[in-house]
Amino acid sequence: MKVFKIILTLFLLGIVTQSKAQFEEKFYFPKKEWREVKIPYSEEFIPVEKDIIHTVFFQPKSTPKATVLFFHGAGGNISTYMYMIEPLVANNYQVYAVDFRGYGKSSGKSTHINIVEDIEIVFSKMKENKLIKDSKLLVYGASLGCQIATHFTNKHQDEVDALILDGGFASFADVAKLYAPKNVHVYINKALGNMYPSKTEIKEIKNIPKLIIHGKVDRSIPIKQSEIVFTNAQKPKAFFVSEVGHLNALKIETKKVLKEIDKLLTIRH
Template identity: 35%
Template sequence: MKILTLIQVMIASLIFFPARDYTQLPSAYRLAYEEVRCQAADGTQLYGWFMPAAESRATIYFLHGNAGNISDRLYKTEGWVKRGYSVFLLDYRSYGQSKGSITSENDIYQDAEAGLAWLRNEKKTALSDLIIYGESIGSAPALYLAVKRNFKALILESPFTSLADVAKIHYPFVPSFLLRQFQFNNLERLRQIHTPVIILHGIQDGICPYRMGETLFREAPQPKELVSVPEGRHNDLYELLGADFFDKPIRFMVQSAGSSS
């Protein structure tokens, strides 16, 4: 059992690169914020920031990628809040001020569920007013939540089809059976959702190749949209798209809401 646990920790260290220290606070962007503390089903204490927008149009639940922590996503948050969207940033366990460690994909799902429960219980946020944002590996918990519920929209930035597909590219030496605890099968989950989905993907993405975004888009139910960024890599879509980084998803959400009414 100890050997198995050690292997799981080693595999997790190849996937997740958490940072404890926050490089900045929302106040650096003149954003009002509320510190959030919630608890996962297994008792792990989690931490995040809720940033309300004046006369909020909807709430974005932002599930971040595998490196850094929530402070590294504030530059994206600012654009959403200025456009009238409240944003909730949650750190998974082992990131920032969240406690615990990650030993399986279920840990990430528990954390995502805890954040959603906080929004539902404390902010009384209706599912129809909630946008789930999955950045890179955050696309996995985003899709996990969307399989069970219908949200206003799902935004996936630089997503992947499954962790096994990504591992074949970056860690071909890792036997597939060692990834049992970290499958993150996004493609299978995407086929089960009933939420409008927009995918933003760089054609030059060397981490989660663009073809993965194309595959996810092809298998996604309508309404859906794929925003392809010709020069885009994995982490620079915000810089390359500029205002369209926010405005294209907003237009998609307006159109998809109109088509369903």
């Protein structure tokens, strides 16, 4: 995966004295180009400080089963994740997707800190939508978005009905260490160790149903990363082992994944 190869390159060059903020930036690779989206949607531009956050709301043709709050990964933007969003909408989920700062039509530059702050503002705005207000809420994280999804769910346990983590990792520090030499692991822990690690925060999420998805042939993030998170998660929980690669389960094993997502709505908590 491009982001982690760059991290490795930086460390091999001996660039280990940069600030934590600079180091964080190595995780974000936004794309501004907006691809054609073939299904209907509405969009909103939410002001945060001097920037704007672009959100897109997709509605199914029939009455929605629930609302999915979707957080994308380190690269691309909402339009490049339509291969994941479209199957959800086709299965009668309405999807509220967020582009972090600098992604797609959002302005500014993402950091670990401003993303979680921005999501709080976006969520407050989202709840004003009458079509969302009374529906069940499923939080869906894709890859890097899993860290955001877990942190958000931990903070909003009274408002979230289920958590889905697809192709995620145990923590920012853990995944960076996978691709960096051991002599800089201490530095990585100092820089990233306390940045809302999923493997720790998942322990605090009680009663909420959790679905963790990961491909056993994922060449970007080893399945072991999600296994750590799953082990630490409280019940109810399920692990869907995909036969395909990184973030491809919804695209290729669509019916199986949607069946697992539908099950989340039947679990009382």
